[in-house]
Amino acid sequence: MDFQPRDRRREETVRVAFFTYPSAFQNIGGGEVLMMKLARFLPGEDVEVKFFDIWKDRLADFDVLHIFSCQKECLGLVENARASKVPVVVHPIAFETWSSVWHGVMPDARIASLIRFAAKKMAPRISSDRRRVLMRANLLFPNSEKEAAYLERHFAVDRQKMFVVPNGVDAEAEQASGALFTSRTGLKDFVLCAGRVEPRKNQKNLVLAARDLQTNVVVLGDPVKGYESYYRECRRLAPGNVTFLPSYPFGAPELYSAYAAAVALVLPAFVETPGLVGLEAGLIGKPLAVTNGGPTREYYDRDVVYLNPASPASIAQAIRAALRKGPSDSLRRKIREKYLWSKVAARVREGYERAGGVSA
Numbered sequence: 001m002d003f004q005p006r007d008r009r010r011e012e013t014v015r016v017a018f019f020t021y022p023s024a025f026q027n028i029g030g031g032e033v034l035m036m037k038l039a040r041f042l043p044g045e046d047v048e049v050k051f052f053d054i055w056k057d058r059l060a061d062f063d064v065l066h067i068f069s070c071q072k073e074c075l076g077l078v079e080n081a082r083a084s085k086v087p088v089v090v091h092p093i094a095f096e097t098w099s100s101v102w103h104g105v106m107p108d109a110r111i112a113s114l115i116r117f118a119a120k121k122m123a124p125r126i127s128s129d130r131r132r133v134l135m136r137a138n139l140l141f142p143n144s145e146k147e148a149a150y151l152e153r154h155f156a157v158d159r160q161k162m163f164v165v166p167n168g169v170d171a172e173a174e175q176a177s178g179a180l181f182t183s184r185t186g187l188k189d190f191v192l193c194a195g196r197v198e199p200r201k202n203q204k205n206l207v208l209a210a211r212d213l214q215t216n217v218v219v220l221g222d223p224v225k226g227y228e229s230y231y232r233e234c235r236r237l238a239p240g241n242v243t244f245l246p247s248y249p250f251g252a253p254e255l256y257s258a259y260a261a262a263v264a265l266v267l268p269a270f271v272e273t274p275g276l277v278g279l280e281a282g283l284i285g286k287p288l289a290v291t292n293g294g295p296t297r298e299y300y301d302r303d304v305v306y307l308n309p310a311s312p313a314s315i316a317q318a319i320r321a322a323l324r325k326g327p328s329d330s331l332r333r334k335i336r337e338k339y340l341w342s343k344v345a346a347r348v349r350e351g352y353e354r355a356g357g358v359s360a
Contacts, residue, residue, distance in 0.1 A: 014352050016042070017052040017062040021073035027224045028250060029196050030167070030276045031093045035068045036250060037168060041345035047352070052077070059084045064352050067137070069093050072129030078136050087355040090137040091165070093273070094130075095147050095294055096154075099310060100270035104200035106230065124156040131155045139355040141165040141348070143273055144295035163351045166299070168344035169279040169335055170256075176284055178261030181254055187243065190216040191289075191319055192262035194255070194277045195269075196247075197231045198224040202268045202291075202309050207238040209268075209315035215323070217242045217266075220258060259284045264322050267291050270309045274299040283335045285327040289318035299339075303331035 018039060024032055039049045050057070052065070054077075059065060065081040067074050067090045074090075081088045101117040102110050119126060134140060134155050140162045142148040148162045182188045191213070195201050203219055210217045219242060223231035235244055248254045259265065265281035271293040272278070278288055278300070288304035290296050296306070305325060307318035337343075 013046045013048055014063045014349070015048045015050070015061070016064045016066050016352065017050055017057065017059065018066050018068065019052040019074065019077055020068040021071040023073075024069065027196055027222075028247075030273070031068050031091070033250065033276055034091065034093075034167065037170075037341050038345060038348060041168075041341045042348060044342060045345050045349035047345075047349055059086050062086060064089060064355060066352075067091070067133070070130045070133040072133070075129050075133050075136075078133055082136050087138045087352075088136065089139045089141060089351055089355050090133060091141045091143075092134060092147070092151060093143075095150050095271055095273045097271055097293055100200060100293060103202070103310065104198075104270045106199060106227070120154045124154050131157075137161070139163055139351055141351060143167050144298045146295035146298060147273060163354055165347050165351060166339055166344060167274065167276055167279060168339050168341035169276070169283050171283075171336075171340050171342070173256050173259070173280045174283050174285075174332075176253075176256035176260040178257055178259075181257035181261040184254065185245065187216070187218060188261050189263050190218045190243070190261070191264045191266055191323075192218050192220060192258055192281070192286075193266050193268065194220040194247075194258065195275075196224050197221045197234065198227045199230055200270055202270055203234045204230070204237065205309060205312045205315055206266065206268045207234050207242050208312035209319070210242045211239045212313070212316040213241065213319060215241070215263070215319070218245060218258070218262070219243070220245045220247060220255075222247045256280065256284070259286060262286055264289065264319060266307075266315070266319055266322075267296075268307065268309050268315050269293065272296055278304075279335055279339055282328070282331045285332060287322040287325055287327055288331075289315070289322040300331065301334075303328035303334070 059081050065088045070092045101113045105113045151157045259281045264287040266289040267275045273294050274296045290304045291309045292306045305318045305322040308314035
């Protein structure tokens with residue numbers, strides 16, 4: 001997107017630079033989808049968005065620097081923005097539990113993962129690049145009250161510095177039809193698990209749970225780089241009623257069609273915040289079996305069936321219960337009222353004003 005010189009911009013328009021850590025788009029997940037969706041919907045709120053080009057762009061040409069993630073690779077640009085008096089807002093996308101730090105990595109990395117988590121819990125003010133990113137930001141955008149509490153507890157960040165911005169969903173998802181997906185794959189009437197394949201997402205326990213299900217299960221997603229052996233193990237353990245399919249490119253119509261072709265969606269991850277695919281499938285009108293790890297209850301309340309991700313038996317039981325429960329009209333209404341991307345974009349614009357990037 002080409003910008004006009006700064007002195008020609010409309011007075012009410014805010015110019016925002018989007019930035020994330022360099023390897024983010026090598027394994028596209030919820031954070032990257034969030035970034036691209038906001039780039040699409042923020043112009044409707046008089047926000048000009050540009051993905052910051054480190055080779056060409058200057059921070060002084062922007063009103064706000066919006067960082068997606070608190071990874072250490074973002075720290076240098078954050079510090080430069082503060083030195084240039086450019087307000088910084090950060091979507092931290094940070095939430096862990098004892099269960100996720102243990103089960104969400106490969107076995108040989110568990111002890112180190114547990115030690116790091118325990119250290120942050122016992123000494124939240126301990127110096128780290130991630131904490132410096134959070135502390136140098138003018139405003140943080142946690143996506144739930146639970147994530148805000150996590151940041152306060154584990155990084156000693158002042159709660160007054162946080163402005164909750166929920167995740168969102170495309171309104172057009174509601175009109176999706178399963179015909180496209182079924183015509184291309186021959187699959188219908190299955191339970192869908194969509195997302196990156198990695199220990200944190202817990203597809204291994206899902207395929208073990210599938211041994212106790214009469215329903216077909218489709219795992220739609222690619223392995224995260226470095227977790228190819230985990231993906232192979234999932235395939236090795238999977239019974240005959242499990243089908244693995246590669247992910248679709250961002251924005252492909254086949255993804256929403258897959259939701260529509262499914263009889264239910266399962267989110268078996270050790271932690272979700274809260275899972276974009278869950279909101280999308282909920283808007284389409286599919287029953288959900290959702291992990292109890294993370295702030296999922298803030299979004300889904302009593303409209304879904306919850307599962308214990310550490311237990312294949314619990315996953316299987318939740319899937320069966322979700323199929324019996326059926327779709328939730330109250331969840332669809334809630335998503336329309338609170339979680340459409342257009343509404344999320346308006347909330348983000350308000351956050352830019354609070355951060356000092358534009359006059360209210």
